[in-house]
Amino acid sequence: MRKNRRRIAAFALAVLLPVLAACGGGSGGGSSAGGTIDVTIGVGGQASIVYLPTTLAQQLGYYEEEGLNVTLQDFQGGAKSLEALMGGSVDVVSGYYDHTNQMAAKGQKLKSFVTMLRYPGLVMAVSPETDKPIGKIEDLKGAVVGVSAPGSSTHLFLNYLLSKKGLDPRKDVSVIGIGLTGTAIAAMEKGEVDAAVLTDPAATQLAKRHPDLKILMDTRTAEGVKQAFGTETYPASVLYSKAEWIEQNPEAARRLARAIQRTLKWIQQHSPREIAEKMPSRFHGGDESTYVEAIDHTMPMFSPDGVMHPEGPQAVKEVLSLSLEEVRRAKFDLKETYTNEFVQ
Structure with missing residues (x-):
């Protein structure tokens, strides 16, 4: 009997030990059970602060701690990252959530899994x-307007602002792609465009160099979001992929979401300067103090937990419906464009 008990105990221990090791205690701190997973992420303008958590997670070593071998591919804008995803050259996109709605209207299933x-x-x-007297959105009629890339989220934002004021985005302005960072600043300062949709750090750098810079709309704050969209929240940069990829690679999605959640928490616990010091020096654009200032401007924008709140997607769909006929006419379930499965 004693021998049998010892055998049973030894057998149970042999079975349980690998399971306990795989669980890693549930601390969310980097279990790599199942081996390292390779993932390629396309970023719609890596130096832009709106995508900062994607790079910061790599700088902090969180991808590696979560058992991921992540390759970041930088693109001029979100539209180019989306093209790469649909073409199969990247697995995941660090881009704006609105692309999931835009593609759902075309019958393509994309899903956001961390905000x-x-x-x-x-x-x-x-x-x-510019030599044009532009003091409000309506004055953009006949202007050349810069966006990160045609078809990107900056372009969709422009279309929305124009449509809201009764202008035709296809006829009343000329749109060119100027990127999001140094190239965007150069296009503005050389007068290649009359106006542009910018993100930080470019917006802060340009305002610092031109104190009288005229800003027509600013969605870096809750007040600005309310003015532009009439809502308290408007989800922007997320990690998204094809729904099929997420279904086939749930562990990769879970690890990515966890790495970003840890990064968002780290952001909340550190100062803009500490964050800037962790980022690649090439992102500073030769002016670290302005880069720190730009991060300070964007601190309220970062999600504290990576969770998508249900009122956000509804606001996005309403905005896109105003500027995109294909979204306005399409019938799709918003719940299919995002999931909180990996962040709760």
Whole structure:
């Protein structure tokens, strides 16, 4: 009997030990059970602060701690990242949530699985070198307006602002792609565009160099989001992928979501300067103090927990319906465009 008990105990221990090791205590601190997973993430303008958590997670070593081998591919704008996802050259996109709605209207199933920004952080500014008298959105008629890339979220934001004021986005303005960082600043300062949709750090850098910079709309704050969209929250940068990829790779999605959640928590616990010091120096644009200031401006935008709140997607769909006929006419379930499964 004693021998049998010892055998049973030894057998139970042999079975339980691997299971306990795999569970890792449930602390959310980097279990890599199942081996390292390779993931390629396309970023719609990596140096832009709206995508900061994606790079910061790598700088902090959180991807590696979660058992991920992450490759970040930088693109000019969100539309280019989306193209890469649909073409199969990236697994996941660090981009704006509105692309999941835009593609759902076309019958393509994309899904967001962790939210990084609760405000879009988009700034509509007038070029300091334009000769056009632009003081309000309506004055953009006949202007050349810069966006990160045609079809990107900055372009959709422009279309929304124009449509809201009764202008035709296809006829009343000319749109060109200027990127989001140094190239956007250069286009504004050289007068290549009359106005542009910017993000930080470009918006802060340009305002510092031109104190009289005219800003027509600023969605970096709750007040600005309310003015632009009439809502308290408007989900912006997220990690999203094809719904099929998430279904087939739930562990990769879970680890990515956990790494971003840890990064968002780290952001809440550190100062803008400490955050800037962790980022690649090339993102500073040669002016670290302005970069720190830009991060300070965007601190309220970062989600504290990565969770998508249900009123946010509804607001996005309503905005897109105003500027995109295909979204307005399409019938799709918003609950299919995001999931909180991996962040709760």
